[in-house]
Amino acid sequence: MSESRAGAAPTVGLLEQLGSFVGREDELLALSRFIRDDRLVTVTGAPGAGKTRLAVEAAAAEQRRARHQVVYVELASISDPAQVLSRVEAELAGCEHDGDARLLVLDNCEHVLGGCSRTVNAILSRHPDLRVLATSREPLRLPGEVVHVVNGLPWTSGDDAAVRLFVERAVAVVPGFELTDDNAEDVREICARLDGLPLMIELAALRVRAFPVAEIVRRLGDSASLLTTGWATAAPRHQSLRAAVGWSYDRLAEPERALARTASALSGEFGVEAAATVAAAAGVEATAVPELLAALESKSLLVAVSGSDEARFRMAGSVRHFAREHLADRGEGDRARELLADWIVDATGDFSQHGVMGGETADFFRIEHQHVNQVLTWLRSRGDDRELLLASAADAADLMKGRRPTVCGRAAEALESASAANPYRGVALSTAAVVSGAAGDFERAESFARQAIATSSAAPHDFLTSRMSVMAYFLSACSTDSADLRARLRVTTQLGDTMIMVLCLYASMRSVVADLDLMALRRSSSVIDVLDLVRESGLTGPTRCADFVHGLLLCEQERYEEAEERFSALLDENVTCVFFGFVLTALGKGEYARTLTLLVAAESRGLDESLAGIGWLSERLAKAEVAARAELSESAAEKALAVGSALNGPEAVRFARRESADLAAAPKREGRPLSDREQKIASLVAKGLTNRQIAAQMYLSVRTVETHLRNIRTARGLNTRAHLAAWYSRHYKQQRV
Numbered sequence: 209m210s211e212s213r214a215g216a217a218p219t220v221g222l223l224e225q226l227g228s229f230v231g232r233e234d235e236l237l238a239l240s241r242f243i244r245d246d247r248l249v250t251v252t253g254a255p256g257a258g259k260t261r262l263a264v265e266a267a268a269a270e271q272r273r274a275r276h277q278v279v280y281v282e283l284a285s286i287s288d289p290a291q292v293l294s295r296v297e298a299e300l301a302g303c304e305h306d307g308d309a310r311l312l313v314l315d316n317c318e319h320v321l322g323g324c325s326r327t328v329n330a331i332l333s334r335h336p337d338l339r340v341l342a343t344s345r346e347p348l349r350l351p352g353e354v355v356h357v358v359n360g361l362p363w364t365s366g367d368d369a370a371v372r373l374f375v376e377r378a379v380a381v382v383p384g385f386e387l388t389d390d391n392a393e394d395v396r397e398i399c400a401r402l403d404g405l406p407l408m409i410e411l412a413a414l415r416v417r418a419f420p421v422a423e424i425v426r427r428l429g430d431s432a433s434l435l436t437t438g439w440a441t442a443a444p445r446h447q448s449l450r451a452a453v454g455w456s457y458d459r460l461a462e463p464e465r466a467l468a469r470t471a472s473a474l475s476g477e478f479g480v481e482a483a484a485t486v487a488a489a490a491g492v493e494a495t496a497v498p499e500l501l502a503a504l505e506s507k508s509l510l511v512a513v514s515g516s517d518e519a520r521f522r523m524a525g526s527v528r529h530f531a532r533e534h535l536a537d538r539g540e541g542d543r544a545r546e547l548l549a550d551w552i553v554d555a556t557g558d559f560s561q562h563g564v565m566g567g568e569t570a571d572f573f574r575i576e577h578q579h580v581n582q583v584l585t586w587l588r589s590r591g592d593d594r595e596l597l598l599a600s601a602a603d604a605a606d607l608m609k610g611r612r613p614t615v616c617g618r619a620a621e622a623l624e625s626a627s628a629a630n631p632y633r634g635v636a637l638s639t640a641a642v643v644s645g646a647a648g649d650f651e652r653a654e655s656f657a658r659q660a661i662a663t664s665s666a667a668p669h670d671f672l673t674s675r676m677s678v679m680a681y682f683l684s685a686c687s688t689d690s691a692d693l694r695a696r697l698r699v700t701t702q703l704g705d706t707m708i709m710v711l712c713l714y715a716s717m718r719s720v721v722a723d724l725d726l727m728a729l730r731r732s733s734s735v736i737d738v739l740d741l742v743r744e745s746g747l748t749g750p751t752r753c754a755d756f757v758h759g760l761l762l763c764e765q766e767r768y769e770e771a772e773e774r775f776s777a778l779l780d781e782n783v784t785c786v787f788f789g790f791v792l793t794a795l796g797k798g799e800y801a802r803t804l805t806l807l808v809a810a811e812s813r814g815l816d817e818s819l820a821g822i823g824w825l826s827e828r829l830a831k832a833e834v835a836a837r838a839e840l841s842e843s844a845a846e847k848a849l850a851v852g853s854a855l856n857g858p859e860a861v862r863f864a865r866r867e868s869a870d871l872a873a874a875p876k877r878e879g880r881p882l883s884d885r886e887q888k889i890a891s892l893v894a895k896g897l898t899n900r901q902i903a904a905q906m907y908l909s910v911r912t913v914e915t916h917l918r919n920i921r922t923a924r925g926l927n928t929r930a931h932l933a934a935w936y937s938r939h940y941k942q943q944r945v
Contacts, residue, residue: 231369253358256407289323360404573605808852
């Protein structure tokens with residue numbers, strides 16, 4: 209490039225950008241590489257994603273580095289595709305050219321896409337020195353085109369670009385605005401609801417002058433009406449959410465508009481079948497849906513979701529708000545939601561007859577869980593009896609897929625408001641019984657089972673009544689006598705219901721563990737008979753549970769080496785209670801530092817919840833820390849606790865199995881960043897909340913809060929609660945400055 213061009217060439221038609229450019233540093237580098245290596249680069253993305261700004265910044269960087277002479281052509285004002293070529297040629301002719309490389313920026317190609325494609329194809333062949341950087345909501349579809357898709361900015365932390373953009377634009381209208389502990393969560397929520405799209409975030413930030421941040425969050429449910437006034441210098445299509453999305457929507461063919469409208473009735477990700485289901489509300493044929501989805505994705509109104517064997521899509525929140533307005537205007541919303549509800553409920557198949565769910569149905573509920581929850585809410589709002597059926601099916605699907613239930617499942621919750629005449633009451637009571645049993649509340653499980661039997665008394669021989677009768681019979685007395693247990697298991701086996709058998713075996717294990725402290729030395733042979741009987745079932749979960757109980761029995765008999773060997777065979781980083789078996793073996797062998805390290809490593813992962821209700825075991829673990837501390841100096845104890853809090857999952861497993869060096873003897877780690885939960889707890893301490901208040905606000909046990917606080921204090925060398933509060937305020941406020 210000649211000296212006359214270097215660093216001095218004016219950019220033809222390139223607008224000066226008054227606001228700062230936030231984030232996307234890696235994308236600028238990527239575009240620079242593309243421009244260097246390829247002759248046609250197209251920046252695509254959803255409305256408001258920042259395509260123009262990114263392209264302008266990339267072109268300006270080329271200009272500053274004297275690599276290209278930049279020619280900028282804005283196409284929004286052109287309505288006739290045939291005018292694109294003459295407009296581009298005029299701009300190129302008006303640019304003095306002395307043989308240097310040129311970069312043509314074609315901004316907003318989507319509404320004259322055909323003209324742009326023909327123009328770019330022609331000028332690239334005529335001008336070998338020319339490269340083209342285009343922005344469009346869909347690619348130009350030319351050979352050799354490199355497509356760079358612009359997504360939303362990240363928003364999960366205060367340092368992420370979306371949050372920084374919001375704060376910078378808010379400061380522009382309210383100079384005293386700053387990110388604080390009080391508003392940070394609301395700012396992140398705004399950015400999340402707006403999918404990190406820069407235009408929408410800027411529109412929301414402008415509202416800080418009129419509304420507190422928390423109120424903006426509340427009003428974002430109607431973001432199409434809230435986000436209406438942009439910067440005076442912005443193009444008309446960037447003045448509001450409606451204008452930004454409407455620019456694309458107005459250029460769709462009617463079948464594409466119909467699918468965009470009806471798809472807005474879906475929440476979260478969706479597949480072709482879900483889209484076809486709701487599209488029927490607008491008269492769209494199911495066979496046309498795949499092609500229409502592909503068209504909307506290519507126009508950046510849908511985003512293709514990877515990681516699935518089947519095509520899945522999602523719609524940005526800003527697009528959804530706009531499309532839902534049109535859905536309501538056309539009177540198609542209620543019909544779309546009715547069709548979605550029918551589709552989801554029909555997927556339960558014959559679950560309502562016997563309360564047992566097949567694997568394929570469970571897979572469907574796993575994939576469509578967002579729509580299941582959406583339909584549940586809709587059915588509840590209408591007082592529809594099918595809410596009880598769907599809530600039960602959702603609980604059953606969770607159990608089938610190994611999700612750990614809470615004692616109060618959705619079926620039990622729905623039963624509270626369901627009428628006695630609801631036709632799905634029997635299956636709901638049956639499901640509530642199974643869920644309660646899986647959660648370890650066998651008394652409640654038996655109660656639900658007996659209610660299910662009474663409800664289904666009109667059909668005493670159906671499968672649902674039979675499985676509840678077996679469950680009630682088994683749970684009526686969770687015997688630890690092997691002969692009685694064998695008789696009960698024979699009845700359960702005859703039923704052929706694996707789920708009920710598993711729950712009954714777990715109930716037996718619970719009884720064994722609950723009584724183990726008293727029985728260990730006197731009736732160990734009887735306990736072993738029960739454990740062997742459980743192992744004979746061949747079911748993985750109950751067998752592992754039996755092996756764990758056997759390890760506890762060995763601890764009671766002070767056979768710690770054998771117990772540790774048994775626990776080691778069960779251990780992986782996702783276990784719950786097995787870590788606590790290692791605590792007991794370490795304490796029994798007099799390894800006090802190891803006891804504390806294992807205890808805090810387990811508690812910091814919330815593993816103690818699996819032991820709820822087993823009084824003697826929980827009490828034994830609580831005493832383990834006291835006993836270990838009594839044998840160690842204060843510094844040694846704190847060091848062991850700090851090491852445990854720093855162990856990640858695989859490290860904790862290796863330490864428990866003695867496969868790594870004795871980490872308790874290693875220096876504790878300094879400077880470990882706090883987890884999100886630890887940051888939240890520390891911030892609440894800084895605000896003056898008690899442990900009980902923190903536990904209530906974060907839905908944790910008081911003991912779990914205490915464990916997290918101990919981990920923070922030992923890892924950071926903080927002696928008191930006041931020191932922690934002062935450290936948090938100083939450290940995290942400095943990070944935000």
